[in-house]
Amino acid sequence: MRAPQPAAGSWRSWALAVAILVGLNALVLHTPLIWGKTTLWVQEPRERLRWTGFWQVYDVARTLHRPQPDAAERVALIGNSLMWFAAQDAYVERALRQLAPDADVQVDNLSFFGAKIGDIEIVSRELARLQPSVVVLALGGSELVVTKHLQLINPTGRLLDAGWRDGPLPPRSRSERVDRWLRTAWPMYRFRHFARAGLADRLRPAAADQSIPTHFGSPAEVLAFLEGARGTSAVATYEAWRAAPTLEGFAAFMRARGVPAEPIDPLPDPATLTLESPGVAVLDRLLARLAAGPWQTFIVLMPENPLLDADREGRYHRLGFSARAAEVIGRVAARHAVRVVDGRRWLPAEAFIDFQHPWPDVSGFQVPLAEEILRARQS
Amino acid sequence: MRANPEPAPSLAAVLLRALLYAGAITVLVLYAPDDGGRFIYVGF
Numbered sequence: 001m002r003a004p005q006p007a008a009g010s011w012r013s014w015a016l017a018v019a020i021l022v023g024l025n026a027l028v029l030h031t032p033l034i035w036g037k038t039t040l041w042v043q044e045p046r047e048r049l050r051w052t053g054f055w056q057v058y059d060v061a062r063t064l065h066r067p068q069p070d071a072a073e074r075v076a077l078i079g080n081s082l083m084w085f086a087a088q089d090a091y092v093e094r095a096l097r098q099l100a101p102d103a104d105v106q107v108d109n110l111s112f113f114g115a116k117i118g119d120i121e122i123v124s125r126e127l128a129r130l131q132p133s134v135v136v137l138a139l140g141g142s143e144l145v146v147t148k149h150l151q152l153i154n155p156t157g158r159l160l161d162a163g164w165r166d167g168p169l170p171p172r173s174r175s176e177r178v179d180r181w182l183r184t185a186w187p188m189y190r191f192r193h194f195a196r197a198g199l200a201d202r203l204r205p206a207a208a209d210q211s212i213p214t215h216f217g218s219p220a221e222v223l224a225f226l227e228g229a230r231g232t233s234a235v236a237t238y239e240a241w242r243a244a245p246t247l248e249g250f251a252a253f254m255r256a257r258g259v260p261a262e263p264i265d266p267l268p269d270p271a272t273l274t275l276e277s278p279g280v281a282v283l284d285r286l287l288a289r290l291a292a293g294p295w296q297t298f299i300v301l302m303p304e305n306p307l308l309d310a311d312r313e314g315r316y317h318r319l320g321f322s323a324r325a326a327e328v329i330g331r332v333a334a335r336h337a338v339r340v341v342d343g344r345r346w347l348p349a350e351a352f353i354d355f356q357h358p359w360p361d362v363s364g365f366q367v368p369l370a371e372e373i374l375r376a377r378q379s
Numbered sequence: 380m381r382a383n384p385e386p387a388p389s390l391a392a393v394l395l396r397a398l399l400y401a402g403a404i405t406v407l408v409l410y411a412p413d414d415g416g417r418f419i420y421v422g423f
Contacts, residue, residue: 007388007396016397017404024405192409 025188034191034198035062039209043228047206053156056084056112058194061160063108064126065191071106074130075373076295078123079138080115082302086358086365087111087138090214095370103374108132112157116150117143117279118169119157121286125167126160132295134376136369137286140302140356141325144279145272147265152279159193168285169278216361222353227257245349247310254354261316261355270324275331284332291336296376298339301326303347303365305355316355341372 007013028034040055042048068074075096077087089107096105108130110123120143127135146152153161153169161167162184171177183190216222219238223231237256241249251261274280290297308317322344333340351363358365388396 006386007392010388010393010396012388012393013396013400016393017400020397020401021404024401188405189408193413196409 021188025186028188028191028195029065033202034195035066037198037201037209038211039206041210041212041225042206043208043210044206053113054159054193054197057156057159058197060110060112060123061191061194063110064123064129064160068108068130069106072104073106073134073377074132075105075107075134075136076127076130076132077107077109077111077136077138078120078127079111079136079302080120080140080143081111081113082140082357083138084109084111084113085212085360086363087369088212088214088360091361091366092370092373095366096373099367099370100374103377105373111138114150114154115143115157116146116152116154117282117286118151118153118167119160121167121282121289122153122157122160122162124286124289125163127290127293127295134373135290135293135295135297136373136376137290137297137299138302139299139325139329140304141273141322141329142267144277144283144325144328145268146279147267149265152282162190168282212360216359219353219359219362222359222362223257230256230258242350245307247307247316250305250307250349250355251316259354263317267318267321270318270320273321273324273328275328277328280328280332283329284335287332287336287338291338296379298341298372298376299329299333300369300372301329301340301342301344303351303358303363304344305349305352306345306347307349307352308355339376343368 037055037058040052040059042051042055075092077083077092087107087109089109092107092109093105096103096107110127112119115123120137124135161180164181164184166177171180188195210225213221213225216225220231220235223234223238225231227234234253234256237253241253254261287297304322311317312319326342326344330340346368347358347363347365351358351365353359
């Protein structure tokens with residue numbers, strides 16, 4: 001029988017292994033080999049279903065944990081898809097430059113698709129890293145409630161979950177808590193999904209993936225970007241709706257894009273949203289943190305498509321939910337003296353790509369948002 | 380009678396072992412199965 005290698009059990013081997021692991025940790029955190037993907041928009045429809053949210057969270061982790069370009073001031077935006085596309089960094093920075101040419105402000109949009117209030121609270125734990133002067137919390141109301149497809153914390157948000165103490169929603173099990181501790185203590189473990197996917201993408205890049213354009217000139221350009229060939233045919237339906245702007249005509253435009261006009265993930269009865277709801281308790285903790293931070297905070301109630309006024313039977317939205325959510329958000333915000341900007345009527349129907357989301361860039365959503373950011377900055 | 384003391388491992392052997400341990404841990408951490416595929420696309 002062969003004698004064991006003397007190095008196998010040597011403390012020197014283990015000490016050196018730990019030193020190498022510390023080096024690998026630094027590598028995982030800092031190498032562009034892992035964090036260099038900029039083509040975050042997944043074009044292949046099936047892959048998009050699985051990966052878009054992931055790459056958005058990857059981008060959030062990169063913004064929060066990797067060195068950022070110097071800027072005199074930073075503004076952080078937190079929210080979900082309502083904010084993600086309509087307030088891309090480039091659009092808001094351009095609007096800020098137009099309104100205040102002397103301001104050197106960098107915008108960090110930390111939103112991602114499907115984020116609910118628990119996910120947003122997780123992102124808020126790391127905001128201090130960016131040292132923002134203004135934090136904008138974008139809410140449409142749906143973030144506060146559990147729906148068929150989404151919980152208050154989702155797999156995407158959980159990728160960022162860290163901290164020694166429990167958040168406002170306790171972990172579902174002891175192992176989940178231990179997992180969070182491990183993630184907090186060990187960066188390589190914490191960022192393992194991003195490291196794995198980032199490396200794989202470098203080795204075999206998804207050629208079809210694209211960077212988000214820093215400028216869109218028209219809805220047709222947006223549709224061509226989002227849908228390719230199908231976008232071209234959807235333009236005709238969009239133009240038909242512009243000529244006769246009815247609720248059903250807009251629903252037909254959405255269907256031409258391959259998007260259901262009826263809600264994919266319907267909201268619950270507005271009466272179930274109360275000050276005692278679990279999601280509202282999370283909002284309360286989130287606002288307590290934001291109000292205590294060394295920055296100005298305000299909430300934007302995100303624009304709503306005014307066409308929904310004609311949806312009196314609630315086919316395309318949950319009747320009464322928006323008003324209920326706005327009331328609850330206003331009451332919780334008042335506890336923490338956080339300003340609520342009601343942007344629900346900021347935009348006309350032609351500024352929307354569907355019943356919830358403004359067109360990126362061409363909607364002009366970034367202009368009133370920038371005005372509010374400048375107002376917060378001066379207060 | 381005293382047993383012969385074990386010979387001290389060579390530097391190269393220690394380095395090789397350390398790389399093996401660190402590499403194995405890294406691969407395990409990065410590629411252990413998990414629920415990373417359960418993302419739901421809700422958006423545009």
